Amino acid sequence: MLKTEELQINIGPQHPSTHGVFRMIVTVDGETITDLKPVFGYLHRNHEQIAEQNTYLQNMPYTDRLDYFNSMANNQAYAMAVEQLVGIEVPERAEYLRVMMVELTRILNHAGALGFLINDMGMWQTQLAFGMREREKILDLFESASGARLMCNYFRFGGVVRDLPPDFIPRLKELLQAMPAFVDELERLLRENEILMQRAEGIGILPRDLALAYSVSGPVLRGSGIPYDVRKAEPYSVYDRFDFDVPVGTVGDVYDRFLVRIEEMRQSRRILQQVIEQLPDAQGGHINPKARQNVRPPVGDVYARIESPKGELGFYLVSDGSGKPYRYKVRAPSFINLTPLGDMCRGYKVADVVVILGSIDIVMGEVDR
Amino acid sequence: MPRLDATDLRERMARDLPGAVLEAVPLQVAAAPAHGPQPGAFMTSDTLVAPSRLVEAACYLRDLLGYAYLSDIAVVDYLADDLFELVYRFYHVEGGEGLTIKVRIPRDHPEVPSLTPAWPGANFHEREAFDLYGIVFVGHPFLRRIYMWDEFEGFPMRKDFPKQGDKYIGADE
Numbered sequence: 400m401l402k403t404e405e406l407q408i409n410i411g412p413q414h415p416s417t418h419g420v421f422r423m424i425v426t427v428d429g430e431t432i433t434d435l436k437p438v439f440g441y442l443h444r445n446h447e448q449i450a451e452q453n454t455y456l457q458n459m460p461y462t463d464r465l466d467y468f469n470s471m472a473n474n475q476a477y478a479m480a481v482e483q484l485v486g487i488e489v490p491e492r493a494e495y496l497r498v499m500m501v502e503l504t505r506i507l508n509h510a511g512a513l514g515f516l517i518n519d520m521g522m523w524q525t526q527l528a529f530g531m532r533e534r535e536k537i538l539d540l541f542e543s544a545s546g547a548r549l550m551c552n553y554f555r556f557g558g559v560v561r562d563l564p565p566d567f568i569p570r571l572k573e574l575l576q577a578m579p580a581f582v583d584e585l586e587r588l589l590r591e592n593e594i595l596m597q598r599a600e601g602i603g604i605l606p607r608d609l610a611l612a613y614s615v616s617g618p619v620l621r622g623s624g625i626p627y628d629v630r631k632a633e634p635y636s637v638y639d640r641f642d643f644d645v646p647v648g649t650v651g652d653v654y655d656r657f658l659v660r661i662e663e664m665r666q667s668r669r670i671l672q673q674v675i676e677q678l679p680d681a682q683g684g685h686i687n688p689k690a691r692q693n694v695r696p697p698v699g700d701v702y703a704r705i706e707s708p709k710g711e712l713g714f715y716l717v718s719d720g721s722g723k724p725y726r727y728k729v730r731a732p733s734f735i736n737l738t739p740l741g742d743m744c745r746g747y748k749v750a751d752v753v754v755i756l757g758s759i760d761i762v763m764g765e766v767d768r
Numbered sequence: 769m770p771r772l773d774a775t776d777l778r779e780r781m782a783r784d785l786p787g788a789v790l791e792a793v794p795l796q797v798a799a800a801p802a803h804g805p806q807p808g809a810f811m812t813s814d815t816l817v818a819p820s821r822l823v824e825a826a827c828y829l830r831d832l833l834g835y836a837y838l839s840d841i842a843v844v845d846y847l848a849d850d851l852f853e854l855v856y857r858f859y860h861v862e863g864g865e866g867l868t869i870k871v872r873i874p875r876d877h878p879e880v881p882s883l884t885p886a887w888p889g890a891n892f893h894e895r896e897a898f899d900l901y902g903i904v905f906v907g908h909p910f911l912r913r914i915y916m917w918d919e920f921e922g923f924p925m926r927k928d929f930p931k932q933g934d935k936y937i938g939a940d941e
Contacts, residue, residue: 440915614838614889632863698810715842719797728842
């Protein structure tokens with residue numbers, strides 16, 4: 400075999416395929432990657448320390464900025480942590496509204512992420528526009544409920560800030576009816592395309608045991624064949640009332656992670672249909688009227704976690720009895736899912752790096768914090 | 769689904785790893801409010817492990833009890849007690865509640881053995897703790913700053929880090 404000299408190249412920080420300001424120092428032997436070191440911090444703003452200067456309620460809109468694709472999911476994890484710390488009860492109806500918003504978030508996140516993934520594979524812009532088109536419809540729903548499209552700031556301690564507008568449920572039903580066609584279309588795009596399959600199958604393999612050792616979570620972990628989903632493993636909110644499946648992959652390559660996300664969109668649709676059925680019978684209003692927003696929790700610590708679209712999102716809070724958190728720690732799924740990136744890329748070609756990175760689905764606002 | 773809580777874990781670890789479990793001392797959380805009642809002592813219900821036995825205790829959780837998913841490592845700076853507390857959180861893959869072990873180390877000598885050689889998933893958690901708190905993880909293969917730039921001095925998440933007028937901003941601006 401021809402011997403070639405090893406070369407170090409930088410991918411990023413300014414690169415359209417790194418999904419933000421992210422740099423990878425790649426050592427290549429010809430076209431083959433022998434080592435990869437991620438470098439981040441370009442978006443670091445010490446989120447945790449700023450949050451420790453804020454009151455508990457001031458942090459609610461600040462969590463929107465972590466993973467700006469999924470502001471509703473961030474809100475839920477943070478609200479749950481504070482509610483457990485203070486001991487606030489959430490009415491049944493509010494729990495259903497929360498689940499509804501987070502499952503819609505999951506659909507829009509996966510629609511966007513899969514659009515970007517196929518974009519990274521070189522099928523330029525077409526399917527990204529498809530994904531963004533679906534995302535727009537959900538963002539319109541969010542706007543009608545919360546007043547904002549991206550930074551929703553919809554959750555409060557003890558519920559959500561306001562009830563749904565009257566036309567929300569009919570519009571949601573319409574959206575769910577049109578959804579299977581879109582999901583099938585997105586799946587067909589990859590499955591029936593020889594070129595894209597070549598870029599996805601057998602690329603970026605993360606074996607089952609390694610996935611667990613690297614403590615990845617979300618679709619990356621499930622793509623490697625481990626059926627771990629916080630919604631099932633440690634049910635929170637009202638998730639124990641819904642009937643849904645946890646899709647898993649077999650090999651743990653890019654293709655498996657793609658399929659897991661496709662199937663999760665279908666399962667989210669199933670959950671949303673059950674939410675619509677059960678919502679009229681739910682007790683209580685959209686918020687617990689006794690819940691104070693200006694909280695001063697008793698001294699103690701708490702960890703609350705949810706299954707965000709990107710993986711396990713957790714908040715660790717320590718209270719010193721004042722109105723501001725003494726310690727505020729975010730367990731960011733995108734950040735931890737990047738740990739095995741070097742191992743996943745080793746042995747593949749330079750062009751595969753962007754595809755593997757796209758299949759992890761990161762948002763730098765959450766990685767760098 | 770395994771059902772172990774903190775008390776069970778303490779009993780088992782006291783039996784199988786003698787000397788590893790420490791008796792928890794209540795913590796005084798600093799930053800008393802300007803008015804109102806003084807905060808009370810904060811007593812943890814989680815298992816407190818001796819720093820030198822940390823790797824052993826973590827491997828015990830993984831290999832014997834099956835808690836193989838290391839979810840989170842958090843550091844808390846208890847300035848009033850002059851110590852750092854590290855919070856390690858483990859979950860079972862089959863579900864159920866997690867188990868937490870805590871380690872307390874002195875602020876002036878923040879050293880703790882690294883989990884990364886046994887548990888590659890601890891890598892970024894530990895680098896983050898080193899970057900923001902200055903915890904030295906002995907045995908970590910690549911203990912470098914992860915968020916701040918390499919030349920940065922000080923550890924920004926520590927409670928005694930100056931919040932204003934540091935040399936990077938300039939005194940007059």
